[in-house]
Amino acid sequence: DAGITQSPRHKVTETGTPVTLRCHQTENHRYMYWYRQDPGHGLRLIHYSYGVKDTDKGEVSDGYSVSRSKTEDFLLTLESATSSQTSVYFCAISDGANQPQHFGDGTRLSIL
Amino acid sequence: KQEVTQIPAALSVPEGENLVLNCSFTDSAIYNLQWFRQDPGKGLTSLLLIQSSQREQTSGRLNASLDKSSGRSTLYIAASQPGDSATYLCAEITQGGSEKLVFGKGMKLTVNP
Numbered sequence: 001d002a003g004i005t006q007s008p009r010h011k012v013t014e015t016g017t018p019v020t021l022r023c024h025q026t027e028n029h030r031y032m033y034w035y036r037q038d039p040g041h042g043l044r045l046i047h048y049s050y051g052v053k054d055t056d057k058g059e060v061s062d063g064y065s066v067s068r069s070k071t072e073d074f075l076l077t078l079e080s081a082t083s084s085q086t087s088v089y090f091c092a093i094s095d096g097a098n099q100p101q102h103f104g105d106g107t108r109l110s111i112l
Numbered sequence: 113k114q115e116v117t118q119i120p121a122a123l124s125v126p127e128g129e130n131l132v133l134n135c136s137f138t139d140s141a142i143y144n145l146q147w148f149r150q151d152p153g154k155g156l157t158s159l160l161l162i163q164s165s166q167r168e169q170t171s172g173r174l175n176a177s178l179d180k181s182s183g184r185s186t187l188y189i190a191a192s193q194p195g196d197s198a199t200y201l202c203a204e205i206t207q208g209g210s211e212k213l214v215f216g217k218g219m220k221l222t223v224n225p
Binding site: 092 | 144146148155156157163203205212213215216
């Protein structure tokens, strides 16, 4: 299995609080991605990174920010969580468009 | 807008059948297509990646094909087993798409013993 660790694995928090999810990789892959998975919508890209300090928006980026200060870590932040952000969040990594993306085990986030 | 469709959304079959899972995409400028498996409560496991220059890829009992002209990919599972029960997702990257995957909503497969 690709060396991807997501933390925390589960989190329950209240509306309006800040939340940070962490993705850590040991593969030294260039690309890292954050997705959310919701019933009826499937997997949707939030943000991605193509190198240290290089990030871009995905399909559903509103309300989320990311940072990548080291190759191995990609952080996803909800500045002020809302109930609509209750979801399962997945991190993925790849070494380029011709390489497969590999996924972490996910973070189940509930916002009450 | 890129769209990826998987029909049907669910399939239930007896053990031993040979299966064909379908995936259709709207953008013919596809760069590659990837098939995944997801078990309940788990992350996605990459099964096969087909690049646009390839017609098919094989891994064990799995064979995936790609037809850009018709906008279709199929995942063939030979001699299905109960352990194959999972949700199968396909996803495409289009040329100039910044390595971003666009996913279908998946097909839930149940193989009955």
